[in-house]
Amino acid sequence: MNTAFLVVSFMNLAFVLGLLLNLGGLLTWVERKQGAVMANRIGANRAYIPVPVGRDPNGAGGFKWSKRFTLMGLFHAITDGIKMLTKENFTPPFVDTFVYNLAVWFSAVPVLVTFAVVPFGGPFQPGVMMSEVLTMVGMTGAAASVGGFFGDGVYHMQLANLNVGLLFIFAIGSTGIFSAALAGWSSGNKFSLLGALRSSSQMISYEVFMGISVLGLLVVYGTVDFNEMAQLQQQTWFGVIPKWGVLLQPHMFFVFMTALMAENKRVPFDMPEAESELVAGYFTEYTSMKMGLFMMAEFLEIAVIAGIMTTMFFGAYHIPGVVAATDAMHWAMHPELTPVNAIFGAEVPHALVVVLRVGAFLFKLIFFCWLQILIRWTLPKFRYDQVMKLGWKYMLPLSIVNVIATAAFMYVLGGM
Amino acid sequence: MSEQLGQNADFDNLIDGHVMPQPAYQGEFTEGEIVKYYNPSRMTLLEKLYVPAIIGGLMITARVFFTNMAKWGIWFTYWIRGKGKDAPKGAVTIYYPEETRPDYSPINRGKHILTMRQQKGPSGEALPQCVACYMCATACPAFCIHIVAGESPDPNIEKYCVEFDIEMDKCIFCGYCEEACPVDAIRLTPEPRMADYQRERMIYDREYLMTWNPTYVEDDHVYPGGHPREE
Amino acid sequence: MSDQVTLTIDGKEVTVPRGTKVIEAAKQVGVEIPHFCYHPGLPVDGNCRMCIADVRTWNARAEKHFPARRPAVTCWTDAEENMQVFTDTDEVKKSRATVMEFLLINHPIDCPICDKAGECMLQDHYMQHDGKRSELREEKIHKPRLKPFGERIVYNGERCILCSRCTRFTAHVSKTHDLGIVNRGDRAVVELAQGSTFDNAYTDNVSDICPVGALTKTDFRFKKRVWFLKHTDSVCGGCSRNCNTVVDHDRAEIVRIMPRRRDEVNGHFMCNEGRDIYKSLAATVRTSAPISRVDELGAGPSWDDALAWAGGKLGEQKKGGKLAVIGSPWMSNEEALVLGHLAGKVCKSAWMDIKNDVIEGYPADDLLHTDDHNPNRAGVIAAGVVPGKKDGKDLAAIQEAIAAGEVEVLLVWGTGLANHYDSVEAMHEAVAKVPVVIQLTDAMDALSEVAQLVLPVRNWAERDGTWTNFEGHTSRFRKALRPHGQARDGFELLSAMCTAAGGKPPVKTFKDARKKLKQDPDSDVREVADGEFAFYKGQSLYRHHSGTTEV
Ligand code: SF4
Numbered sequence A: 001m002n003t004a005f006l007v008v009s010f011m012n013l014a015f016v017l018g019l020l021l022n023l024g025g026l027l028t029w030v031e032r033k034q035g036a037v038m039a040n041r042i043g044a045n046r047a048y049i050p051v052p053v054g055r056d057p058n059g060a061g062g063f064k065w066s067k068r069f070t071l072m073g074l075f076h077a078i079t080d081g082i083k084m085l086t087k088e089n090f091t092p093p094f095v096d097t098f099v100y101n102l103a104v105w106f107s108a109v110p111v112l113v114t115f116a117v118v119p120f121g122g123p124f125q126p127g128v129m130m131s132e133v134l135t136m137v138g139m140t141g142a143a144a145s146v147g148g149f150f151g152d153g154v155y156h157m158q159l160a161n162l163n164v165g166l167l168f169i170f171a172i173g174s175t176g177i178f179s180a181a182l183a184g185w186s187s188g189n190k191f192s193l194l195g196a197l198r199s200s201s202q203m204i205s206y207e208v209f210m211g212i213s214v215l216g217l218l219v220v221y222g223t224v225d226f227n228e229m230a231q232l233q234q235q236t237w238f239g240v241i242p243k244w245g246v247l248l249q250p251h252m253f254f255v256f257m258t259a260l261m262a263e264n265k266r267v268p269f270d271m272p273e274a275e276s277e278l279v280a281g282y283f284t285e286y287t288s289m290k291m292g293l294f295m296m297a298e299f300l301e302i303a304v305i306a307g308i309m310t311t312m313f314f315g316a317y318h319i320p321g322v323v324a325a326t327d328a329m330h331w332a333m334h335p336e337l338t339p340v341n342a343i344f345g346a347e348v349p350h351a352l353v354v355v356l357r358v359g360a361f362l363f364k365l366i367f368f369c370w371l372q373i374l375i376r377w378t379l380p381k382f383r384y385d386q387v388m389k390l391g392w393k394y395m396l397p398l399s400i401v402n403v404i405a406t407a408a409f410m411y412v413l414g415g416m
Numbered sequence B: 001m002s003e004q005l006g007q008n009a010d011f012d013n014l015i016d017g018h019v020m021p022q023p024a025y026q027g028e029f030t031e032g033e034i035v036k037y038y039n040p041s042r043m044t045l046l047e048k049l050y051v052p053a054i055i056g057g058l059m060i061t062a063r064v065f066f067t068n069m070a071k072w073g074i075w076f077t078y079w080i081r082g083k084g085k086d087a088p089k090g091a092v093t094i095y096y097p098e099e100t101r102p103d104y105s106p107i108n109r110g111k112h113i114l115t116m117r118q119q120k121g122p123s124g125e126a127l128p129q130c131v132a133c134y135m136c137a138t139a140c141p142a143f144c145i146h147i148v149a150g151e152s153p154d155p156n157i158e159k160y161c162v163e164f165d166i167e168m169d170k171c172i173f174c175g176y177c178e179e180a181c182p183v184d185a186i187r188l189t190p191e192p193r194m195a196d197y198q199r200e201r202m203i204y205d206r207e208y209l210m211t212w213n214p215t216y217v218e219d220d221h222v223y224p225g226g227h228p229r230e231e
Numbered sequence C: 001m002s003d004q005v006t007l008t009i010d011g012k013e014v015t016v017p018r019g020t021k022v023i024e025a026a027k028q029v030g031v032e033i034p035h036f037c038y039h040p041g042l043p044v045d046g047n048c049r050m051c052i053a054d055v056r057t058w059n060a061r062a063e064k065h066f067p068a069r070r071p072a073v074t075c076w077t078d079a080e081e082n083m084q085v086f087t088d089t090d091e092v093k094k095s096r097a098t099v100m101e102f103l104l105i106n107h108p109i110d111c112p113i114c115d116k117a118g119e120c121m122l123q124d125h126y127m128q129h130d131g132k133r134s135e136l137r138e139e140k141i142h143k144p145r146l147k148p149f150g151e152r153i154v155y156n157g158e159r160c161i162l163c164s165r166c167t168r169f170t171a172h173v174s175k176t177h178d179l180g181i182v183n184r185g186d187r188a189v190v191e192l193a194q195g196s197t198f199d200n201a202y203t204d205n206v207s208d209i210c211p212v213g214a215l216t217k218t219d220f221r222f223k224k225r226v227w228f229l230k231h232t233d234s235v236c237g238g239c240s241r242n243c244n245t246v247v248d249h250d251r252a253e254i255v256r257i258m259p260r261r262r263d264e265v266n267g268h269f270m271c272n273e274g275r276d277i278y279k280s281l282a283a284t285v286r287t288s289a290p291i292s293r294v295d296e297l298g299a300g301p302s303w304d305d306a307l308a309w310a311g312g313k314l315g316e317q318k319k320g321g322k323l324a325v326i327g328s329p330w331m332s333n334e335e336a337l338v339l340g341h342l343a344g345k346v347c348k349s350a351w352m353d354i355k356n357d358v359i360e361g362y363p364a365d366d367l368l369h370t371d372d373h374n375p376n377r378a379g380v381i382a383a384g385v386v387p388g389k390k391d392g393k394d395l396a397a398i399q400e401a402i403a404a405g406e407v408e409v410l411l412v413w414g415t416g417l418a419n420h421y422d423s424v425e426a427m428h429e430a431v432a433k434v435p436v437v438i439q440l441t442d443a444m445d446a447l448s449e450v451a452q453l454v455l456p457v458r459n460w461a462e463r464d465g466t467w468t469n470f471e472g473h474t475s476r477f478r479k480a481l482r483p484h485g486q487a488r489d490g491f492e493l494l495s496a497m498c499t500a501a502g503g504k505p506p507v508k509t510f511k512d513a514r515k516k517l518k519q520d521p522d523s524d525v526r527e528v529a530d531g532e533f534a535f536y537k538g539q540s541l542y543r544h545h546s547g548t549t550e551v
């Protein structure tokens, strides 16, 4: 483990944390604003920052304030944060304090940790990339030293390059159940307990076929490593149609997406919270930032779900036609070609490819966030029995049939 | 005949992607017939599969979303030139206190008014039309009208209201008071703006109800000519 | 000829004493015959023709019913053996509608500003028997309006339907002959007799019995619409007659007091003083919590502390016999029962008497009013608070003993002890010699300024109880208003004092108390008042009618 590796890891870490936490906050705003636009409304627009625009003509030394600077209501996300942090942090006297506080951590931490294995850009050479950029702006000296520091090393744009990628996600993601179950149980409130029971049974039910539904895809990919999956999706049929997961297993795309959304406990699967029945479900007794963390975890999970969907079904960071010299899998598939950074065969700098890929990943990520919020504002809530029926009677058999069919198909075909 | 009742012959009226159910029964009711209303159970296979229907729904909401976003884009081109106020927006709602709508319905039920008599009282004072019959207070489902009756200075009138308070924060604008009044003394004008920062000021007394200046005057009935309550 | 006759009214058989009017017989089988001028408390006049019905008499010789040549007025017709009465034939209905139409020709339909609206017989009958629009196109006849009849009544000639109830009342009941009907035809109006000021003690009854809003009380005029009122059965405490009343109240405030029919006590009427009694109630000064002037308790003791202290002081008197108990003729029978027990059985009081709480009022007359201005002297004595019960030691003896400093504990119920002294100062001086004065009262008076412990109790409008009038008839009053502050029910408080003094209350419940007093708890069943129709009872007009308010 050398210094360059550490530096790259910290860069990745900073990028991911910055991305996720900002996205979490931003999504609270997107949620309101998108819902409003979908419903012909204006949406959040009241929080503002007063901007001084000069001296007050009549006041003695005071400022003349501009009109309210609302920036499309973006400050609502900030005011929410301030509100959460400054509200009284009240612990009801009847709760089991230790478990009660522990549950909060179980809500946000697993969500953040899951993102560790999601690759947000392809393998890249920081040395090459940075020296290219620095040369372009004319700092040749700095370019040489940075290039020398990183060398030709190839790194992954991913926090943890685990070869068990998907299993890691299932393992960590399922601890999210603890959050709801512990919070509901320790709150000493029957609404909370009902919410906890509902969330436990809902999440466990949906986790069953969440795993099974992607087995088919894994059979096709032959790996659970997210990096390899991303690379594999760069292949094409007839040189034009990318072999993205969604084209390989479109039906399972819906099943997996449903399962993930049910895990997130948002409308239409918001049984555990169900404002109209259970006050706020399992986090009824939580106040201030503790409650804020539960909410935050939900919004973070939107982003995480979007990341997973992108990686598994939508070619991760892949843009058709764009390849990098570091794409090992691609060049292994095409031994007749020479590894270069290229867009549709035209050679380009490595930095451009990296930027394009990160951009593509972000674009897909944001698209899936948008899609989830679209679903949340479109579909009405299910009844509890409908949730269970959907899970056990339709999704689960469908997934199992799919696994068997895919396996048989692959056996007959003898590979992808 | 009767098994057709409630069933809709032309359920294929598709408006904007939604099935618009027609009124189930539009004829005269004949005695002895039991009219049943139910939703048609004519789901196609595509609808039963659920996923296509969901995608269809998402398409509709997405279309609304993008249409509105495009409209906001056009709005932005106005706004950047400083003409944001008059530009068409991508929403049907408004920024309420800054913007107001000019197009309230003339039959909108808003702020109350007490009409006045054309003849002045013996000492020249303005007299309300109200005869303090308490019909409005009786009809009011919110119990928000409080009247104190008294002997009118005009002996021909006999009874009138000495005090007449409406708790506007309790009022549900049902208009029953207007309906109940036998002498057309209380009316709900279309005026919708009543918000205030103090609860006490939401209790409108007789003087205010008689003298506030309604913007919407729909006929030549004697409306008072006073001033709005001072801020 | 037997005294009873049996007749059939709308197919229902009823047996009544000979001489009963058909309209009364019909009431007994639940058939309501509409009427204006008939009033059970007044001589029959039969001028309104509203109570017309198809009456067929039995001809014993021909052995069949003879159809009447024309419908008969049932308020005038005596019930006869084997008579048949039909009150809902088409002909009768048509006749009623015609009567209504005539009455309404010149009626101003002032209902919005008419105080009778809501309990107006004309309104009720219009809704039930007429319901047509006016066909009249001419200007209505105008008559004097706003005409004062004395201080308390205002007459509106346009609303008057000339039923003559009011004139019959002044002629036959109050016998003052103040009112009469003058002029003829559509100019007829009720007029005050020349020289009359209409200021006798019973004037307000004419407003009650007036079927329409022609006679309104200045006291109630424009005060409240009647459908907002809640009605609670009560008893007037103005004198020992105990007229049965209905307390009409709204928003914890008594608006008016109306008489309630009780034939053996007050008949149908009551006096003006009794109607105004609610004003004196509102004027009393009251305390909302116990007041003490002893150091152990502090100025504002809690109920528990106050009771414990009082119980201790009373408990010391178990053998000592230095206790004087002064009851009040305003106590209910049940309270008197417990007080008598507390004084005689739990403690051994040496002196016992009843004081005169109120000594001023209307003079007695031969109609209703008596010269005892307190309601329940007879009942309190019967229940056990007997003046001079022990060795004839009565109020005079108490006063002597107080002056001699022999009394250690003085237990007083109610106000007005100063009435028995020359002046308030004299009373203060005398009472200062008693170490412990405990007063249970619903109003503050001179004694409350010096008593060691003042315990607030509820007044008659706030509690349940019975009073017995000077003739021995017991009437029940019910709780109408929310109790003032922490004031406690006298029965319950005295029972608690028995316990605190180390004894046992004589009875557990109100019902037991009445059983022990051998009072018939059903002796005061409320009749449907005249002009109040069962037909309308369940309808929205009476939606505010809820009887006793239980808080
Ligand atoms: S509009 Fe309805 S709620 Fe408002 S005052 Fe009139 S009757 Fe009452």
Ligand code: SF4
Pocket: B129, B130, B131, B132, B133, B134, B135, B136, B137, B147, B161, B177, B180, B181, B182, B183, B184, B185, B186, C112
């Ligand atoms: S109903 Fe009309 S006349 Fe009667 S009290 Fe109300 S406003 Fe006055």
Ligand code: SF4
Pocket: C107, C108, C109, C110, C111, C112, C114, C115, C116, C117, C118, C120, C121, C122, C123, C159, C212, C213, C214
């Ligand atoms: S007397 Fe009766 S009918 Fe006539 S105005 Fe009064 S309430 Fe109306």
Ligand code: SF4
Pocket: C159, C160, C161, C162, C163, C164, C165, C166, C167, C190, C209, C210, C211, C212, C214, C215
């Ligand atoms: S004033 Fe009333 S009681 Fe007297 S005659 Fe007229 S309607 Fe009858």
